[in-house]
Amino acid sequence: MASGRADSLQGALSLLVLKTLALGEMHGYAITQHIQRASQEALRVEEGSLYPALHRMEQTGWIQSQWKLTETNRRARFYSLTDEGRRQLAAEEQNWARLTSAVAQVLAWS
Amino acid sequence: MGLFSKLRNTLGGGDQVADDVQAEMQFHLEQTAADLMASGMAPAEARREARRRFGAVTRLQDEARDADMIQWLEGWVRDLRLAARSLRRRPGMTVTAVASLAIGLGATAAIFTIVDAVLLKPLPLPEPERLVVIREFRNGQGAGGNPQRLKDWAAMVPAFQATTGFYEETLIRRGARGPEKVSVLRTFGQFLAVLGVPPTEGRPFTPAEETQGAPVAVLSHRFWSTRLNADPAILGKTLALNSATLTVIGVLPPSVQYPEELEVITPATPEMQKTSRRAGFLAGLSRLKPSVTLAEAQGQVNTVAAALAAQYPDTDKNRSARLVPFIEDQVEDARPALLLLLATVASVLLIACVNVSGLLLARGAERNRESSIRVSLGAGRGSLIRLQLAESLMLALMGGTLGIALALVGVDALKALLPAGTLHRLESAAVDARVVGFMAGLVLISALVAGLAPALRLSRVQLSAGRVTKTRSSRHLRTALVVGQVMLSTVLVVGSALLARSLFEMKAAPLGFNPQRLTIVEIDFPWDTEKVRLDQFTQQALDAFRAIPGVSAASVTDRLPTQGGSQSGPILVAGRTLPPELAERSVSMRGASPEYLATIGATLKAGQWLTPRAPNGPREAIVNETLARLYFPDGRVLGSEIAFQRGGKAVPYRIVGIMGDLRQSLTNREPAAEAFLPMSDVFWPMLRFALRSDNSNLARPIREVVAQFSPDTIIDKISTMDAELDKAASSPSVITYLLAGFAAVALLLAAIGLFGIIAGEVAERTKEIGIRLALGAEPARVQRQVLRRGLQVAAIGLAGGLVAALATSRLLESMLYGVTSRDGVSLAATVLVLLVVAAFASWIPARRASRVDPTVALRSE
Numbered sequence: 001m002a003s004g005r006a007d008s009l010q011g012a013l014s015l016l017v018l019k020t021l022a023l024g025e026m027h028g029y030a031i032t033q034h035i036q037r038a039s040q041e042a043l044r045v046e047e048g049s050l051y052p053a054l055h056r057m058e059q060t061g062w063i064q065s066q067w068k069l070t071e072t073n074r075r076a077r078f079y080s081l082t083d084e085g086r087r088q089l090a091a092e093e094q095n096w097a098r099l100t101s102a103v104a105q106v107l108a109w110s
Numbered sequence: 111m112g113l114f115s116k117l118r119n120t121l122g123g124g125d126q127v128a129d130d131v132q133a134e135m136q137f138h139l140e141q142t143a144a145d146l147m148a149s150g151m152a153p154a155e156a157r158r159e160a161r162r163r164f165g166a167v168t169r170l171q172d173e174a175r176d177a178d179m180i181q182w183l184e185g186w187v188r189d190l191r192l193a194a195r196s197l198r199r200r201p202g203m204t205v206t207a208v209a210s211l212a213i214g215l216g217a218t219a220a221i222f223t224i225v226d227a228v229l230l231k232p233l234p235l236p237e238p239e240r241l242v243v244i245r246e247f248r249n250g251q252g253a254g255g256n257p258q259r260l261k262d263w264a265a266m267v268p269a270f271q272a273t274t275g276f277y278e279e280t281l282i283r284r285g286a287r288g289p290e291k292v293s294v295l296r297t298f299g300q301f302l303a304v305l306g307v308p309p310t311e312g313r314p315f316t317p318a319e320e321t322q323g324a325p326v327a328v329l330s331h332r333f334w335s336t337r338l339n340a341d342p343a344i345l346g347k348t349l350a351l352n353s354a355t356l357t358v359i360g361v362l363p364p365s366v367q368y369p370e371e372l373e374v375i376t377p378a379t380p381e382m383q384k385t386s387r388r389a390g391f392l393a394g395l396s397r398l399k400p401s402v403t404l405a406e407a408q409g410q411v412n413t414v415a416a417a418l419a420a421q422y423p424d425t426d427k428n429r430s431a432r433l434v435p436f437i438e439d440q441v442e443d444a445r446p447a448l449l450l451l452l453a454t455v456a457s458v459l460l461i462a463c464v465n466v467s468g469l470l471l472a473r474g475a476e477r478n479r480e481s482s483i484r485v486s487l488g489a490g491r492g493s494l495i496r497l498q499l500a501e502s503l504m505l506a507l508m509g510g511t512l513g514i515a516l517a518l519v520g521v522d523a524l525k526a527l528l529p530a531g532t533l534h535r536l537e538s539a540a541v542d543a544r545v546v547g548f549m550a551g552l553v554l555i556s557a558l559v560a561g562l563a564p565a566l567r568l569s570r571v572q573l574s575a576g577r578v579t580k581t582r583s584s585r586h587l588r589t590a591l592v593v594g595q596v597m598l599s600t601v602l603v604v605g606s607a608l609l610a611r612s613l614f615e616m617k618a619a620p621l622g623f624n625p626q627r628l629t630i631v632e633i634d635f636p637w638d639t640e641k642v643r644l645d646q647f648t649q650q651a652l653d654a655f656r657a658i659p660g661v662s663a664a665s666v667t668d669r670l671p672t673q674g675g676s677q678s679g680p681i682l683v684a685g686r687t688l689p690p691e692l693a694e695r696s697v698s699m700r701g702a703s704p705e706y707l708a709t710i711g712a713t714l715k716a717g718q719w720l721t722p723r724a725p726n727g728p729r730e731a732i733v734n735e736t737l738a739r740l741y742f743p744d745g746r747v748l749g750s751e752i753a754f755q756r757g758g759k760a761v762p763y764r765i766v767g768i769m770g771d772l773r774q775s776l777t778n779r780e781p782a783a784e785a786f787l788p789m790s791d792v793f794w795p796m797l798r799f800a801l802r803s804d805n806s807n808l809a810r811p812i813r814e815v816v817a818q819f820s821p822d823t824i825i826d827k828i829s830t831m832d833a834e835l836d837k838a839a840s841s842p843s844v845i846t847y848l849l850a851g852f853a854a855v856a857l858l859l860a861a862i863g864l865f866g867i868i869a870g871e872v873a874e875r876t877k878e879i880g881i882r883l884a885l886g887a888e889p890a891r892v893q894r895q896v897l898r899r900g901l902q903v904a905a906i907g908l909a910g911g912l913v914a915a916l917a918t919s920r921l922l923e924s925m926l927y928g929v930t931s932r933d934g935v936s937l938a939a940t941v942l943v944l945l946v947v948a949a950f951a952s953w954i955p956a957r958r959a960s961r962v963d964p965t966v967a968l969r970s971e
Binding site: 027028029047051067074075076077 | 130133134135137138140141142
């Protein structure tokens, strides 16, 4: 997975976004930047996937948004986790751990 | 996002949403460009690169604009297209579902069309809600209105803007084509002002003409256009009716056709205007002042009635009047039957919807798999439900379109079936914009009802698994739906069984006479015909009829049995004071020629038939058993004297015979006390001849002989008693057949539903059944098991249905004859029919189960 797309992984995008927002309030651009940096450029989030995902997650109630001013005094939409989002994050993290360990075990079989 | 916020977005400016998205995207683009510039890219190139990376911006906006109403509708269109494609893939299911819905919707639309025309549509008169009928009662019994009292009401009840009373009579006009009958409305008070419609040609009556009874006439549009060839110079011409000559002063607009057979309106003659307070023969109608409520008006009428009772104790005591909205008065008789039919077809529609629900649920497994894929592709639950509703909407739309076609045929059939003249305004019933609008609403509701259960189930689809097993809850839900169907159809079957029993009872109940080989001739003379002339005509006619070959007996009466009563009033018994309930009870006073009762085959229980009365001979009467039983508990009837009040004077009659009761009405079981007097003692110008003859085709000889001795006389009807009885029974028969037909459809739909779940279960358990058969289970046993399961489901529905039927069938009580709403035979018949149908519906899958080939079954999956 040299340069994977985060959204090509089924279900992974929302996990990444939730985890990122767990750090604190952030706008969409910052989210892409963080995922890119944190994965050391291995994962890139397509804007065309990120914003629909944010939109859906907001409708589901995992995150909420607010228009605010950035440090550079620009208006931007800031997203943050809701309580439900935090619970969802915990659940998805667990799922992910189970999945990866299962995959690892399969790969380790020889 | 909920529908509400969608609406708000649309109404409150969907632009807000678009702007938000636009701004967020813009921010993102600029940040990207800024970063690129920071890493040394030229500004222009950085912006281009940023936009390139942001390739999907339009798609993004689309997605976010889901909040937009238009987008929402577009989603529906897309879903409908998807639904259509999915339905095309399952023609069997689609045809079954559409046919069920078409029958349900078509039947409902057809009955609604009739109900709308008869009960709901406003009358074509200005502000018809202000019209009230004045119903009068004396000692609690219905009584006719009186000109003097109506005049008092018009003056004393402040709520009445205009008040009228009227009676109808048939007069004879000597036209170019020989004599013809004209239906004339004789009015008191302000008839035209009450209707609120001035003549389109000419002028209305002046107040003086109305109060003095001037010989002027206003014509109905129909009479003017059909009978007078729409004569443009009609105003001022005269109309000769019997002995009266009326000057035409106006023609009403075509919309006014009340009463329905109305042809000529004229103020009642000066003598009639002076009628004493004692008489009662008018129908009263009033127009309330605007913004006066019915209750207020009724209160005022009560006050005035009390005042009049004090002022005229002789005539106005114990009288009361009830105001009834005009439209209600017009449809009172038809309402229960029509509402019953409407409730029935609505039940059929509900059962059809549930059937479609079941069909949609049956494909649950397949649909679940598809849904899971959709969900994992990012579809929200809302869109899944929407797709499901789109499918049922598609089915309902197709069903509705077909249903309208069915309704078009059905309304014509109903109009032909329902006996003419029994339903007010039936003629005007047609599938119009109102009906189509109603249908559109019904289609939406049906789509919701049919799609609800499947849609709700979808909302519980397991997201994690790509493959979903058919859940237990799905089967429970479908079983519950089928139980509901069986319940509803049980109620309908009970209802039609009751009506059928009642119809049978009605036809089987003794008539009290023998209708076979009885020819009847009806001749109506005007009310102002002299008694001498009537008697003379009667004698000539009887002689002439007896001379017709094949006629063995001829007789005359004032009203034939089963056709209601004529004159009635309280009687006195000589030498005894009657208890109050009898003293005020009405007795039917009938006139008959001496041989009438023997001719129609009435039974003589004691004494003798009437004999021709000698001049100045004793007045003799025959009474029926009901009268004898009620008024002579001691049994000493023969030879006793009873007296009728006539013209304020008691006229005594000696009872010479007791006869068996004749049915006064086919539909009313209440026995009426009746006394027969010689026809010569009775004034009743509507003559009814009864002829006993082996030849039922007497119309021609009868017309010929009447034309010989009285060429001007118009014969109103020549028929046979059998045909008249059929006609009298046709209204309840038609309703019974309709209800039975709808119940059968309901039962069929419920059977399909039952068949559906049992067959589904058998299909699911094919493997298990195969194993059991392979292990040596007897096929007959397997078959029994499946059959038992089907009967179990049906039995639960049946039990519930019987309880519901017992609770609701009391509403039928007023339409039943000779059976109670808890009739055991009807309930037993229903249980039998339901079980047989259920057994058949589950027998087909049961047989299939017992024929499962173990090897094939085990290899499947």
